Amino acid sequence: xxxxxxxxxxxxxxxxxxxxxxxxxxxxxxxxxxxxxxxxxxxxxxxxxxxxxxxxxxxxxxxxxxxxxxxxxxxxxxxxxxxxxxxxxxxxxxxxxxxxxxxxxxxxxxxxxxxxxxxxxxxxxxxxxxxxxxxxxxxxxxxxxxxxxxxxxxxxxxxxxxxxxxxxxxxxxxxxxxxxxxxxxxxxxxxxxxxxxxxxxxxxxxxxxxxxxxxxxxxxxxxxxxxxxxxxxxxxxxxxxxxxxxxxxxxxxxxxxxxxxxxxxxxxxxxxxxxxxxxxxxxxxxxxxxxxxxxxxxxxxxxxxxxxxxxxxxxxxxxxxxxxxxxxxxxxxxxxxxxxxxxxxxxxxxxxxxxxxxxxxxxxxxxxxxxxxxxxxxxxxxxxxxxxxxxxxxxx
Amino acid sequence: xxxxxxxxxxxxxxxxxxxxxxxxxxxxxxxxxxxxxxxxxxxxxxxxxxxxxxxxxxxxxxxxxxxxxxxxxxxxxxxxxxxxxxxxxxxxxxxxxxxxxxxxxxxxxxxxxxxxxxxxxxxxxxxxxxxxxxxxxxxxxxxxxxxxxxxxxxxxxxxxxxxxxxxxxxxxxxxxxxxxxxxxxxxxxxxxxxxxxxxxxxxxxxxxxxxxxxxxxxxxxxxxxxxxxxxxxxxxxxxxxxxxxxxxxxxxxxxxxxxxxxxxxxxxxxxxxxxxxxxxxxxxxxxxxxxxxxxxxxxxxxxxxxxxxxxxxxxxxxxxxxxxxxxxxxxxxxxxxxxxxxxxxxxxxxxxxxxxxxxx
Numbered sequence: 166x167x168x169x170x171x172x173x174x175x176x177x178x179x180x181x182x183x184x185x186x187x188x189x190x191x192x193x194x195x196x197x198x199x200x201x202x203x204x205x206x207x208x209x210x211x212x213x214x215x216x217x218x219x220x221x222x223x224x225x226x227x228x229x230x231x232x233x234x235x236x237x238x239x240x241x242x243x244x245x246x247x248x249x250x251x252x253x254x255x256x257x258x259x260x261x262x263x264x265x266x267x268x269x270x271x272x273x274x275x276x277x278x279x280x281x282x283x284x285x286x287x288x289x290x291x292x293x294x295x296x297x298x299x300x301x302x303x304x305x306x307x308x309x310x311x312x313x314x315x316x317x318x319x320x321x322x323x324x325x326x327x328x329x330x331x332x333x334x335x336x337x338x339x340x341x342x343x344x345x346x347x348x349x350x351x352x353x354x355x356x357x358x359x360x361x362x363x364x365x366x367x368x369x370x371x372x373x374x375x376x377x378x379x380x381x382x383x384x385x386x387x388x389x390x391x392x393x394x395x396x397x398x399x400x401x402x403x404x405x406x407x408x409x410x411x412x413x414x415x416x417x418x419x420x421x422x423x424x425x426x427x428x429x430x431x432x433x434x435x436x437x438x439x440x441x442x443x444x445x446x447x448x449x450x451x452x453x454x455x456x457x458x459x460x461x462x463x464x465x466x467x468x469x470x471x472x473x474x475x476x477x478x479x480x481x482x483x484x485x486x487x488x489x490x491x492x493x494x495x496x497x498x499x500x501x502x503x504x505x506x507x508x509x510x511x512x513x514x515x516x517x518x519x520x521x522x523x524x525x526x527x528x529x530x531x532x533x534x535x536x537x538x539x540x541x542x543x544x545x546x547x548x549x550x551x552x553x554x555x556x557x558x559x560x561x
Numbered sequence: 562x563x564x565x566x567x568x569x570x571x572x573x574x575x576x577x578x579x580x581x582x583x584x585x586x587x588x589x590x591x592x593x594x595x596x597x598x599x600x601x602x603x604x605x606x607x608x609x610x611x612x613x614x615x616x617x618x619x620x621x622x623x624x625x626x627x628x629x630x631x632x633x634x635x636x637x638x639x640x641x642x643x644x645x646x647x648x649x650x651x652x653x654x655x656x657x658x659x660x661x662x663x664x665x666x667x668x669x670x671x672x673x674x675x676x677x678x679x680x681x682x683x684x685x686x687x688x689x690x691x692x693x694x695x696x697x698x699x700x701x702x703x704x705x706x707x708x709x710x711x712x713x714x715x716x717x718x719x720x721x722x723x724x725x726x727x728x729x730x731x732x733x734x735x736x737x738x739x740x741x742x743x744x745x746x747x748x749x750x751x752x753x754x755x756x757x758x759x760x761x762x763x764x765x766x767x768x769x770x771x772x773x774x775x776x777x778x779x780x781x782x783x784x785x786x787x788x789x790x791x792x793x794x795x796x797x798x799x800x801x802x803x804x805x806x807x808x809x810x811x812x813x814x815x816x817x818x819x820x821x822x823x824x825x826x827x828x829x830x831x832x833x834x835x836x837x838x839x840x841x842x843x844x845x846x847x848x849x850x851x852x853x854x855x856x857x858x859x860x861x862x863x864x865x866x867x868x869x870x871x872x873x874x875x876x877x878x879x880x881x882x883x884x885x886x887x888x889x890x891x892x893x894x895x896x897x898x899x900x901x902x903x904x905x906x907x908x909x910x911x912x913x914x915x916x917x918x919x920x921x
Contacts, residue, residue: 166629166834168917171562244563434916442912449911460904467907468828468848471916475827476820479565496820545813552812555819556796559807 185256193257196384210296219265221290254435259384270299319348370395381532427480430501433537437505499547502538582641593742628836639782644742654775655683662760710744729753739885770846787882857886
């Protein structure tokens with residue numbers, strides 16, 4: 166057992182802290198006040214590119230090897246990435262999610278895409294000429310946790326596929342170069358009917374982008390859109406047709422979820438830490454720390470957040486060792502958001518009526534953090550995943 | 562960089578403890594409870610394991626292992642029978658406490674003699690304010706319950722120092738809420754001769770932290786046993802046409818119990834790792850104890866709930882787990898004192914708070 170963060174990791178965290186103080190937190194507060202996402206042409210995103218962020222994890226295949234290695238910023242392990250994500254979320258999780266890059270579109274490209282598709286779609290993210298985003302769209306108005314219930318149809322027509330349907334709550338979709346869109350050849354087939362397409366910006370039939378109004382996390386766009394007779398070249402079917410002959414298509418999506426669960430959970434820990442720090446600062450400033458009821462609230466938040474963080478790190482450590490982490494990943498995601506929400510909620514109690522004013526960070530954190538128990542599999546879905554693993558609970 | 566592997570050596574130690582607990586403790590748990598002690602044969606086998614000397618320096622015939630090793634062994638033994646784990650270990654939490662307070666000299670002088678006496682027990686109690694009074698080389702005071710029927714060495718841990726007493730300890734047997742395999746007594750001292758007074762405030766705080774880790778590790782073992790027993794029962798018991806574990810209400814309860822045990826264990830291991838790494842650990846130890854106790858209030862009763870009416874009957878062990886987890890959380894000042902210590906330490910910090918210290 167060794168729970169030290171190495172010198173390189175600490176240096177990375179320090180850089181995020183500086184960026185967080187100077188840029189991320191103020192931008193998040195501004196977006197919350199204005200009630201709209203940070204616009205794509207904001208200079209902050211250019212700054213991120215200069216710092217080497219906003220790029221793909223993909224090494225660039227043979228071309229990458231010829232260039233002598235990894236993209237700027239380096240390829241870092243899950244533990245280090247998780248700690249960075251947590252620190253970004255500490256400052257503002259909404260701004261963190263607005264960070265340019267292939268985002269959630271990247272894992273399915275990496276796990277399912279052909280080399281040609283990776284080159285074509287991730288290539289521009291190797292050394293981006295400007296801030297670029299990609300997006301991922303599974304959720305629909307009538308299909309959230311039950312992903313098998315998606316209704317967006319795809320029909321083969323000559324050298325293309327024609328997509329029809331509606332997608333909901335896709336991060337950064339209206340500003341994305343491309344969106345990984347999940348559709349079905351036949352809803353009756355459930356997961357076996359699923360296909361994943363890279364739908365590029367400007368494709369006729371892709372439209373009606375609607376940036377949703379949210380309770381929190383306002384700094385990034387959660388966008389709904391429609392596909393109407395949207396013709397997507399056959400070459401944009403992820404992995405090609407052969408990929409879907411077994412049931413591996415759906416498992417591709419599940420694998421991408423599983424890899425990100427501890428990281429999303431760690432973001433919740435980051436928000437919870439921010440709430441704890443706000444509560445502690447307020448309690449110090451207002452001489453409340455002599456009250457054991459206040460101390461007990463803070464103690465509980467700190468202790469539960471530390472435990473949640475260890476759950477996240479354990480899952481990421483297993484991922485780095487390429488050991489099965491299904492239970493541990495889901496456990497971190499089931500526990501951390503609830504713990505973080507409690508930290509924010511107890512923080513509201515510590516601040517009392519000041520929390521009720523609506524102009525204090527603690528109140529924003531209380532709104533922001535709720536999403537973490539919903540995105541990337543709700544707490545209930547995580548418990549189902551755990552129950553399947555630990556209890557052999559059948560799917561039906 | 563962030564590694565949760567305990568290593569091959571400790572894996573082996575833990576496996577040995579697990580096998581001993583399964584073979585010797587679990588199957589005799591009800592007998593030991595009724596007899597208020599473990600059978601002589603079990604004690605003899607325990608002596609062969611060397612677990613009693615786990616943390617003693619190699620120069621004193623020990624294994625020279627640290628707090629993490631103790632945490633792993635305690636979890637395994639307590640998963641078999643926490644009362645027996647207390648009864649079998651002549652030194653128990655007194656070993657690390659004596660080491661913190663008086664170093665190797667204290668271990669040699671006060672701990673080693675106990676290892677030569679079959680069935681000997683060192684008992685550690687935390688002196689709440691005003692509960693003990695030392696005057697002119699004599700100690701008076703008492704505690705309402707200790708999980709012991711004999712005391713060969715009493716360590717009374719106060720905030721400024723620890724008092725050691727060997728003679729004049731009066732015990733009145735009690736029924737005990739749990740941990741009866743270790744005995745149960747009210748303890749009183751009426752001017753008992755002080756054997757020694759050790760340490761200072763800083764050492765006493767560290768010693769209390771070690772004692773809390775000892776109790777927390779026993780708690781984690783009991784809670785794991787409760788969660789595992791509930792799981793196994795729920796997989797075998799059929800109601801409404803399927804194993805009750807596959808009804809979502811119980812499935813969610815069972816996985817939450819599992820998560821509560823893992824959370825408590827991770828905080829315990831973090832604190833134990835800090836002890837072994839020579840880092841400050843007192844606050845983390847207090848938090849680990851609080852977490853284990855809070856988990857016990859959820860996991861213990863939930864395990865009984867999963868078994869329903871059977872859980873309430875003494876044919877199954879979950880009712881014992883529920884009682885004994887509660888009892889373990891009352892030791893060494895219990896949850897309030899630990900929460901108070903952790904809360905005061907937090908109140909002394911200025912934000913931002915680090916959750917994991919990058920540098921020790």
